[in-house]
Amino acid sequence: VCVTTGPGGINTLNGVFGQWTDSVPVLYISGQVKQETTISSCPHIRLRQLGDQEADIVNIVKPITKYAEMIKDPYDIKKILDKAIYIATHGRPGPVWIDVPMDIQGSIIDETQLNTYDFKEDEIDFNLDKIGSQISEVIKDLKTAKRPVFIAGHGIRIAKAEELFLDIAKKTGIPVVTSFNGTDIIPTDHPLFAGKIGTLGDRAGNFSLQNSDYVISIGSRNNIRQVSYNWQCFARAAKKVVIDIDSTELQKPTLQPDIAIQSDARVFLEEFNAQLRSEYFPDWNYWQQWCLERKKLYPVVLPEYEKPEELVHPYYFTQELTKLLKENDIIISGNGTASICLLQAGIIKKNQRIIWNSGCASMGYDLPAAIGASIASNKKEIICLTGDGSIQMNIQELQTIVHHKLPIKLFVFNNNGYMSIKQTQDAFFNSNYVASDKNSGVSLPNITKLAEAYGLSTAIIDTHTDIHNKIQEILNFSGPIVCDVRLIPDYQFSPKLSSERLADGTMISKPLEDMYPFLDREEFKNNMLIPEWK
Numbered sequence: 386v387c388v389t390t391g392p393g394g395i396n397t398l399n400g401v402f403g404q405w406t407d408s409v410p411v412l413y414i415s416g417q418v419k420q421e422t423t424i425s426s427c428p429h430i431r432l433r434q435l436g437d438q439e440a441d442i443v444n445i446v447k448p449i450t451k452y453a454e455m456i457k458d459p460y461d462i463k464k465i466l467d468k469a470i471y472i473a474t475h476g477r478p479g480p481v482w483i484d485v486p487m488d489i490q491g492s493i494i495d496e497t498q499l500n501t502y503d504f505k506e507d508e509i510d511f512n513l514d515k516i517g518s519q520i521s522e523v524i525k526d527l528k529t530a531k532r533p534v535f536i537a538g539h540g541i542r543i544a545k546a547e548e549l550f551l552d553i554a555k556k557t558g559i560p561v562v563t564s565f566n567g568t569d570i571i572p573t574d575h576p577l578f579a580g581k582i583g584t585l586g587d588r589a590g591n592f593s594l595q596n597s598d599y600v601i602s603i604g605s606r607n608n609i610r611q612v613s614y615n616w617q618c619f620a621r622a623a624k625k626v627v628i629d630i631d632s633t634e635l636q637k638p639t640l641q642p643d644i645a646i647q648s649d650a651r652v653f654l655e656e657f658n659a660q661l662r663s664e665y666f667p668d669w670n671y672w673q674q675w676c677l678e679r680k681k682l683y684p685v686v687l688p689e690y691e692k693p694e695e696l697v698h699p700y701y702f703t704q705e706l707t708k709l710l711k712e713n714d715i716i717i718s719g720n721g722t723a724s725i726c727l728l729q730a731g732i733i734k735k736n737q738r739i740i741w742n743s744g745c746a747s748m749g750y751d752l753p754a755a756i757g758a759s760i761a762s763n764k765k766e767i768i769c770l771t772g773d774g775s776i777q778m779n780i781q782e783l784q785t786i787v788h789h790k791l792p793i794k795l796f797v798f799n800n801n802g803y804m805s806i807k808q809t810q811d812a813f814f815n816s817n818y819v820a821s822d823k824n825s826g827v828s829l830p831n832i833t834k835l836a837e838a839y840g841l842s843t844a845i846i847d848t849h850t851d852i853h854n855k856i857q858e859i860l861n862f863s864g865p866i867v868c869d870v871r872l873i874p875d876y877q878f879s880p881k882l883s884s885e886r887l888a889d890g891t892m893i894s895k896p897l898e899d900m901y902p903f904l905d906r907e908e909f910k911n912n913m914l915i916p917e918w919k
Contacts, residue, residue, distance in 0.1 A: 386411060386412070386413045386414070387413075387414050387415075388413065388414075388415050388416070389415070389416045390415060390416050390417050390418055390436075390438055390439060390440065390442070391438035391439060391440045392438065392440075393415065393416075394413075394415045394440060394442040394445075394446075395440055395442070395445070397413060398445070398446070398449075399745065399747050399749075401413070401446055401449050401450065401480050401482075402449050402744075402745050403742040403744060403745035403747065403750065404479060404480040405449040405450065405479055405480055405744075406742075406743075406744025406745055407539070407566065407742060407743060407744045407745070408477050408478045408479055408539065408540070408543060409478060409479065409480065410473040410474045410478035410479060410480070410481075411473065411480040411481070412469055412470060412473055412480075412481055412483070413446075413450075413480060413481065413482040413483070414482075414483050414485060415442055415482065415483070415484050415485065416485060416487070416490070417436075417439070417442070417455065417484045417485060417486040417487065418435075418436030418437060418438075418439045418486060418487060419436070419486055419487045419488045420455075420457065420486045420488055420489075421488075422435050422436035422437075422439065423435060423436055423439060423441070423455075423486065424436075424439065424441055425441065425443075425455065442482070442484055443455050443482065443484050446480075446482045449480070450479065450480045450481055450482050451472050451473060451476075451479040451480065451481050452468065452469055452472045452473070452481040452482070453481065453482040453483075453484075454469075454482075454483060454484070455483075455484040455485075455486065456483065456484065456485050456486070456489050457486075457489070458489075458500075459489050459492035459494050460494060460498060460499055460500050461500050462489070462494075462499065463499040463500065463501060463502070464499070464500040464501055464502040465483055465502075466483065467501070467502040467504075468502045468504075468506075468507070469481040469482075469483055471502070471504050471507060472507055475504075475507070475508075475509065476509045476630060476631075477630045477631040478543060509630075511647065511648055511649065511652055512647075513652075513656075516646060516647075516648050516652065516653065516656060517656055517660075519644055519646050520646075520653070520656050520657050520660055521660060522644060523601065523626055523644065523657070524657075524660055524661070524664055526599060526624060527557070527559075527599065527666055528664075528666060528667065529667075530598055530599035530667070531598055531667070531669075531672065532596060532597045532598045532599070532623075532669075532672045532914065533557075533559045533560075533597060533598070533599040533600070533601070533669065533672075534559065534560055534561070534562055534579065534593055534594055534597040534599070534600050534601070534620075534623075535550075535554060535559050535560070535561045535562070535601050535602075535603065536561075536562055536563070536564060536567075536582065536594070536600060536601070536602035536603065536605050536607075537550065537561050537562070537563045537564065537567040537570040537571060537603060537604070537605070538564045538566065538567045538570075538602065538603055538604035538605025538606070538650075539564065539566035539567050539570075539604060539605070540603065540604020540605065540628075540629065540630060540649075540650045541567065541570055541603055541604045541650045541654075542567075542569075542570060542604075543604065543650070544604065544649050544650035544651035544652075544654075545651065546650050546651040546654050547570055549651065549654045549655070549658065550570065550603065550650075550654055551570075551571060551575075552658070553654060553657060553658055553661065554571075554577050555577070556658075556661055557661070557666055558577070558666070558668075558669050558670070558673060559577070559601070559669065560577050560578075560579040560593060560669075560672065560673055560676045561575070561577050561578055561579060562579050562580055562581065562582045562586075562590045562593055562594050563578075563580075563581050563582070563590070564582065564583070564605040564607075564611055565581075565583060565585075565610060565611065565728060565743045566605075566741075566743055567604070567605060568581065568728060568731075568733060568739050569733055569737050569738055569739040571733070572733050572734055572735050573731075573732045573733045573734070574732075576673075576677070577673065578680075579593040579676035579677070579679070579680070580592075580593055580676075580679065580680060581728060581729070582594045582611060582897065583610050583611040583612075583613070583882075583897070584610050584611075584613050584614075584881060584882035584897070585610065585725055585728060585729065585878065585881055585882075586728075586729070586897075587683065587685050587729055587880065588679065588682075588683035588880055588900055589676070589679035589680040589682075589683050591897040591898050591900060592676075592679045592683075592898055592912050593675075593676040593679060594620055594897065594898075595618075595620060595621070595622075595896065595897055595898035595915070596622070596898070596912075596913065596914040596915055597620060597622070597623045598622055598623050598624070599623055599624050599626075600620045600623040600624070600625045600626065601626045601628070602625070602626065602627045602628065602629075602642075603628045603650050603653065603654070604628065604629070604630075604650040605629075606629065606631070606634045607619075607627065607634075607639075607640045608744070609639060610743070612639055612640055612897075613882055613894055613896070613897050614884065614892070614894040615893075615894040615895065615896055615897075616639040616640060618896035618897065618918050619640065619897065621896075621915075621918070622915040622916075624643045624644075625640070625641075625642050625643050625644075626642060626643065626644040626646065627640065627642035627644070627645055627646065628646045628648055628650065628653045629645075629646075629647065629648075630647065630648065630649050630650070631647075632647045635647060675914075679912070683880075685700065685729045685730050685879075685880070686700050686701055686704045686730050691849060692849075693848075693849060693873050694848065694849070694850075695847070695848060696847055696848070696871050696872060696873045696874075697846055697847065697848065697849065697852075697870055697871060697872050697873065698849075698872070698873055698876060699722050699726045699798055699800075699870075699872050699876060700726050700729070700730045700876070701730075701849065702726075702846070702852070702870055702872075703726040703727055703730040703731055703770075704730045704731070704732060705852055705853060705856060706768075706796065706856050707727075707730075707731045707732040707733070707734075708732055709853065709856055709857055709860060710734065710737070710768060710860075711734070712734045712735045712736050712737065713735075713736045713737065714734070714737050714738075714766075714768060715737070715738045715740070715758050715762060715765060715766075715767050715768065716731075716737065716738065716739045716740070716767075716768045716769075716770070717740050717741070717751055717754045717755040717758055717767060717768070717769040717770070718739065718740070718741040718751060718769075718770045718771075719741070719748065719749075719750055719751030719769075719770060719771040719772055719775040719776075720741070720742070720746045720747065720748060720750065720751075720772075720775065720805070721748070721772050721774070721775065721798075721803070721804060721805040722772055722798045722800060722804050722805070722872070722878075723751065723770040723771055723772055723775070723798055724741050724743070724746070724770075725805075725878050726770075726798075727739065727741075727770055729878075729880075740754060740758060741754075742754070747778075748772070748774060748775040748778045749775055749776075749777075749778025749779045750775070751769055751770070751771040751775055751776070752769065752771060752776055752779045752780075752782045752783070752795070753779055753782055754769075755767045755769035755791075755793050755795070756782060756785050756786060756789075756791060756793070759789075759791040759792070759793055760789070760791070764789075764790075764791060764792065765792075766792040766793070766794065767791070767792070767793045767794070768794050768796070768860075769793055769794065769795045769796065770796050770798065771795065771796070771797055771798070772797065772798045772799075772800070772803075772804075773797055773798065773799045773800065773801065773802075773829045773832060774802065774803045774827070774829060776795075776797055776832065777829060777830075780835065783835075783836060783839040783841060783867075784839055786839075786841070786865050787839055787840050787841060787865070790864065790865070791865055792863070792864055792865060793865045794859055794860060794862070794865070794866055794868070795836075795865070795866065795867045795868065796859075796868045796870055797832050797867060797868065797869055797870060798870050798872055799832065799869050799870060799871045799872060800872045800874070801822055801823060801829065801874070802821050802822030802823065802825075802827050802829070803820075803821045803822070803827065804821075804876075805878075806820070806821040807821040807822060808877065808878060812883075812884075813886050832867065832869050833845060833867065833869045836867035841865055841866065841867050842862065842864065842865070842866045842867070843866065843867045843868070843869065844858070844859050844866060844867075844868045844869070845868070845869045845871065846868060846869070846870050846871070847869075847870075847871040879901070879902060880900035880901060880902065881900060881901055882894060882895060882897060882899075882900055882901070883895055883900070883901035883903075896918045898912070898913065899918075
């Protein structure tokens with residue numbers, strides 16, 4: 386990504402932060418004023434700005450990049466560039482930044498004299514002997530485990546180890562639950578898929594996780610959205626094994642592993658697989674069936690979601706859309722309704738990719754991400770789910786779709802405002818709405834008229850009648866199209882983990898297995914194989 390000085394660099398910060406949290410390798414190169422007019426040239430005083438439109442971008446981005454440096458010697462260009470690329474793509478991936486002042490850009494150099502980079506300076510040296518002995522301990526533990534579970538995280542995909550992981554799951558027979566970013570690791574219809582975990586997961590996944598006695602988390606940073614605000618309850622009856630390439634993730638206070646393994650996911654899985662060859666495990670068929678039974682008992686999309694005669698229920702729509710998608714499709718999701726419905730109600734198929742910015746979760750991500758995905762895949766058809774609020778943040782990018790003739794199918798969830806904010810105001814502020822819908826100060830334009838002004842084809846889905854054919858027509862359309870999906874006004878994200886605000890303002894949260902709407906207490910107890918949290 387190439388940007389200019391000052392506002393050009395600052396405009397990238399939202400994206401940089403998202404790449405930082407979600408482990409996405411990106412190289413940023415920014416222009417800068419001459420070195421003699423940068424504030425770094427006079428460190429003895431605290432200037433806000435010296436050069437024209439100057440921003441001290443390196444120090445601004447340092448906390449959210451793996452590496453950030455201004456080139457001060459033209460003969461360091463190759464060294465710094467090679468170093469940045471290596472750091473971005475090795476270890477836990479992430480963004481890097483190179484700032485290039487004008488005087489460096491104008492330098493005349495002898496290319497044969499360029500300084501070079503030795504990658505060994507930043508090479509990660511895994512302790513393979515330690516990893517091997519830790520895996521031996523895990524395999525020994527599994528021989529006595531009764532209810533083991535794999536947590537599949539995005540690190541498995543980063544390590545290009547998806548097939549290896551699924552092969553190991555099949556060999557061992559251990560049920561798999563997925564993290565937010567690991568959603569596309571395993572198809573929904575896989576016999577070992579037990580559900581999605583976290584505060585916005587599903588009942589099946591959380592029941593399976595919370596009732597387990599041995600958890601192996603691979604390539605997931607187990608963030609707050611996953612372990613919940615009541616993190617002391619996370620898999621509380623289980624011995625927890627966490628495999629993460631980032632050693633700092635193994636030290637955070639919200640999850641303390643019993644066995645912490647610093648390793649690339651592929652390195653771990655290859656050694657785990659090698660040691661598996663001579664091992665035999667208990668028959669976990671009963672546990673597998675128990676997990677699958679929770680999926681049957683507690684579907685996310687309930688029968689009543691199909692019933693509205695006017696307007697559309699987002700959970701039902703998402704389920705029906707994803708039923709029609711193909712293996713290998715690429716799906717880009719915004720946040721709020723788009724991401725929550727896709728996470729909970731989406732039917733994942735083999736080799737599909739779901740791309741979202743779950744760590745930052747900012748509005749406006751979806752449209753530019755869909756464009757990037759289409760360009761990166763040689764103008765492959767992209768399915769993009771966004772909201773009527775989110776798309777306004779980068780609405781100008783519709784012209785980019787038109788200009789490059791990108792075959793993006795854009796489904797806009799139209800709820801006339803910001804539903805995530807509105808539901809938060811329902812839960813904690815007695816439905817005192819502020820800046821969340823038309824009546825509280827936020828109005829949004831007609832998306833079909835707006836898209837047509839850009840020269841795009843449009844469609845409207847505002848009823849469940851013939852919804853399958855309507856969706857299929859849009860998917861079959863040749864070229865880009867914007868579909869206005871007009872939603873019912875009063876839907877709720879469900880199930881979800883609920884927090885309660887006490888009279889003194891403090892917040893308390895239920896354990897992950899006890900999701901809202903709360904089950905009848907007798908029914909809830911019948912789903913617990915471990916003691917209830919008191």
